[in-house]
Amino acid sequence: MLDLLAGFVGELRAAGLPVSLTENIDAMAAVSHVPLDDREALRVAMAATMVKRPEHRPAFDTVFEAYFALAPASLPDDPDVDLGALLDEALVSGDTEAVRRLAQLAVARLAGMEAGRGVRGSAYVFKTLRLLDVEGALARLLAGADGWLERDDLAAAGERLRGEIEAEVRRRLVAEKGPQAVARSVRRPLPEDVDFLHASRDDLAALHRALRPLARRMASRLARRRRQGGHGRLDFRRTLRRSLSTGGVPADPRFRRPHPHKPEIVVLADVSGSVATFARFTLQLVHALSGEFSAVRTFVFIDGIDEVTRLFAESDDLTSALARVHQEADVVAADGHSDYGRAFAAFGARWGREITGRTSVIVLGDARNNYHASSAGVLAELHRRARRVWWLNPEPRSYWDTGDSIVAEYARHCDGVFECRNLRQLEAFVSQIG
Amino acid sequence: MATARSVAERFESLGSVREGLAGVDYLADDAIAGVVFLADRLDKPVLVEGPAGTGKTELAKAVARWAGSRLIRLQCYEGLDESKALYEWNYRKQLLRIQAGEGAGTSWADLEGDIFTEEFLLTRPLLEAIRADEPVVLLIDEVDRVEVETEALLLEVLSDWQVSVPEMGTVVARRIPLVFLTSNGTRDLSEALKRRCLYLHLDYPSVEREREIILARVPELPGHLAAEVARVVRSLRMLDLRKPPSVSETLDWARTLVILGVDTLDADVTESTLHVLLKHRADIAAAARELKTAG
Numbered sequence: 001m002l003d004l005l006a007g008f009v010g011e012l013r014a015a016g017l018p019v020s021l022t023e024n025i026d027a028m029a030a031v032s033h034v035p036l037d038d039r040e041a042l043r044v045a046m047a048a049t050m051v052k053r054p055e056h057r058p059a060f061d062t063v064f065e066a067y068f069a070l071a072p073a074s075l076p077d078d079p080d081v082d083l084g085a086l087l088d089e090a091l092v093s094g095d096t097e098a099v100r101r102l103a104q105l106a107v108a109r110l111a112g113m114e115a116g117r118g119v120r121g122s123a124y125v126f127k128t129l130r131l132l133d134v135e136g137a138l139a140r141l142l143a144g145a146d147g148w149l150e151r152d153d154l155a156a157a158g159e160r161l162r163g164e165i166e167a168e169v170r171r172r173l174v175a176e177k178g179p180q181a182v183a184r185s186v187r188r189p190l191p192e193d194v195d196f197l198h199a200s201r202d203d204l205a206a207l208h209r210a211l212r213p214l215a216r217r218m219a220s221r222l223a224r225r226r227r228q229g230g231h232g233r234l235d236f237r238r239t240l241r242r243s244l245s246t247g248g249v250p251a252d253p254r255f256r257r258p259h260p261h262k263p264e265i266v267v268l269a270d271v272s273g274s275v276a277t278f279a280r281f282t283l284q285l286v287h288a289l290s291g292e293f294s295a296v297r298t299f300v301f302i303d304g305i306d307e308v309t310r311l312f313a314e315s316d317d318l319t320s321a322l323a324r325v326h327q328e329a330d331v332v333a334a335d336g337h338s339d340y341g342r343a344f345a346a347f348g349a350r351w352g353r354e355i356t357g358r359t360s361v362i363v364l365g366d367a368r369n370n371y372h373a374s375s376a377g378v379l380a381e382l383h384r385r386a387r388r389v390w391w392l393n394p395e396p397r398s399y400w401d402t403g404d405s406i407v408a409e410y411a412r413h414c415d416g417v418f419e420c421r422n423l424r425q426l427e428a429f430v431s432q433i434g
Numbered sequence: 435m436a437t438a439r440s441v442a443e444r445f446e447s448l449g450s451v452r453e454g455l456a457g458v459d460y461l462a463d464d465a466i467a468g469v470v471f472l473a474d475r476l477d478k479p480v481l482v483e484g485p486a487g488t489g490k491t492e493l494a495k496a497v498a499r500w501a502g503s504r505l506i507r508l509q510c511y512e513g514l515d516e517s518k519a520l521y522e523w524n525y526r527k528q529l530l531r532i533q534a535g536e537g538a539g540t541s542w543a544d545l546e547g548d549i550f551t552e553e554f555l556l557t558r559p560l561l562e563a564i565r566a567d568e569p570v571v572l573l574i575d576e577v578d579r580v581e582v583e584t585e586a587l588l589l590e591v592l593s594d595w596q597v598s599v600p601e602m603g604t605v606v607a608r609r610i611p612l613v614f615l616t617s618n619g620t621r622d623l624s625e626a627l628k629r630r631c632l633y634l635h636l637d638y639p640s641v642e643r644e645r646e647i648i649l650a651r652v653p654e655l656p657g658h659l660a661a662e663v664a665r666v667v668r669s670l671r672m673l674d675l676r677k678p679p680s681v682s683e684t685l686d687w688a689r690t691l692v693i694l695g696v697d698t699l700d701a702d703v704t705e706s707t708l709h710v711l712l713k714h715r716a717d718i719a720a721a722a723r724e725l726k727t728a729g
Binding site: 020035038041045047052152216224 | 475628631635637669672
């Protein structure tokens with residue numbers, strides 16, 4: 001048992017969870033208080049002692065499922081069972097038992113798992129889902145459903161089925177290969193470590209969920225820091241009033257509240273295909289924080305540039321605002337490939353005068369200029385006028401200045417160029433500028 | 435120094451925790467029951483995090499109610515300091531004592547020994563919980579509101595179960611209280627604090643559990659409506675809203691339906707009472723739009 005637990009904790013750490021030594025010891029103590037045959041109690045005991053952030057819970061559960069797997073179902077495959085009919089039934093009823101049974105049967109018949117093959121859990125899952133045609137069945141049932149409640153019931157049942165199929169595949173793999181190999185093969189980055197440029201659909205959904213609490217945390221952090229920034233000038237009137245209770249001795253000086261100004265932010269975002277995801281998340285974060293800045297103006301470009309602040313202001317819903325950015329903003333001037341030089345030149349000519357000593361400019365992009373002219377002079381002019389110019393680059397630092405990337409040329413006119421590949425780095429940057 | 439030991443094992447088993455909490459109308463799932471049980475066995479505080487209105491504070495109250503303990507509550511806010519959380523010397527009373535002593539000619543040494551005694555100590559929630567003779571549940575509410583520096587105040591109390599008062603010495607807990615800290619996650623708590631706590635994340639409940647919660651808390655609502663309410667709320671939470679409806683808002687809605695005497699939940703009723711569930715204009719508009727398209 002100790003070996004198993006040690007391996008389990010090692011795997012958690014390998015998956016990126018920060019499990020400290022004390023937490024490890026606490027986990028051992030906790031485990032000794034729960035009945036070992038109660039798998040859910042075991043899970044609770046270990047999660048409560050070792051997982052201290054909700055974003056890390058899915059990663060924990062994945063590892064747990066591998067290390068403390070149930071034995072795979074050994075249902076005899078009955079060729080008479082019509083999986084299609086079972087599928088409809090399970091999805092409509094949403095019944096946990098029906099869904100589980102269907103998942104077990106489907107994996108046994110369709111996944112084509114054979115002993116001795118390499119562990120590629122996700123491939124089996126996709127194969128089962130495709131052969132079972134879950135998407136098709138869902139679409140058919142959704143078309144016939146009336147009311148949003150039923151639609152959501154179906155969607156929930158679909159999610160549950162997917163989860164059960166994954167679990168069944170994992171159980172079979174664990175039975176064959178052992179927990180370590182499986183845990184390693186299903187390891188996924190934590191949401192804050194997901195690379196913007198190579199995120200899968202599931203990763204993006206996780207990122208999206210992580211973004212709102214992150215924005216809330218950052219907003220309160222920025223506001224707090226502003227309030228705390230030392231005290232202001234002595235408040236003579238209130239100090240005097242206070243001194244009355246100490247016999248005229250000003251023992252308890254009072255100060256005015258400081259009013260540090262909020263920065264004004266101008267964002268220039270490259271929204272061309274290669275970096276669109278990065279731009280989307282960054283814009284979303286900056287706008288969620290707009291209350292902490294005196295003004296946020298947003299410009300998007302590919303080879304033309306256009307202001308989209310209005311779109312964000314009009315729409316309460318950021319997702320639809322972002323969709324409109326792509327439809328309505330006039331961002332393509334020539335061929336639709338990134339041209340930073342042309343975009344900067346257009347910006348400088350049209351809006352350059354509006355940049356003042358109170359403005360901080362943030363440029364989002366990979367600086368891959370498709371070998372066009374850089375127009376770095378415009379950026380230098382902006383740098384002279386603005387309070388700060390920052391550049392966020394979603395590419396790993398080692399790729400900078402390779403091929404058509406001309407980061408260094410622009411970096412000379414920036415106060416800082418930051419690698420910004422995941423939420424963790426983005427968070428670090430935003431908390432620095434507040 | 436006397437060792438501080440809690441009354442050994444307040445709670446018998448996992449199952450008894452769940453039943454006990456159900457007895458005071460708090461429906462605990464596996465995770466909640468498990469963590470409360472372990473908190474007692476390991477003598478560790480519980481850090482409860484999660485969106486607003488998912489029953490974090492209620493959990494502490496329910497545990498106190500069930501165990502028959504006194505609930506001591508420390509409501510955190512920005513600017514909370516030692517004198518509000520731990521203890522404070524009642525200096526007005528000390529001043530009176532000194533003035534009274536002046537006439538009688540008491541020596542300074544006697545006086546000093548006299549004014550720094552329990553009589554002149556104003557206990558605040560943390561010290562009160564530590565000094566209590568009877569079993570208590572200490573609730574430190576919304577701990578994410580205090581500054582990082584103030585958090586450090588809690589560390590001595592929560593890991594060593596003692597409070598140092600320089601003039602008097604160290605006060606060690608007579609029995610270890612059950613401690614719940616709640617946080618809405620508006621900022622990351624320090625690693626040091628998290629390390630000392632058991633962690634419980636309370637999220638919105640599943641449809642089935644929410645239905646049971648509604649039935650337990652609003653027994654007047656007919657069963658079929660409770661199920662319907664839970665489904666509507668689940669669907670609302672799936673929309674991309676600024677503030678998804680919380681469990682407490684669901685209960686408010688259920689009570690509203692009871693008062694209105696609603697028998698079937700159709701789109702019209704739902705739309706006209708949405709303001710009980712959603713508190714942002716944009717959210718209400720989005721939900722109403724969804725209701726219309728669903729027809």
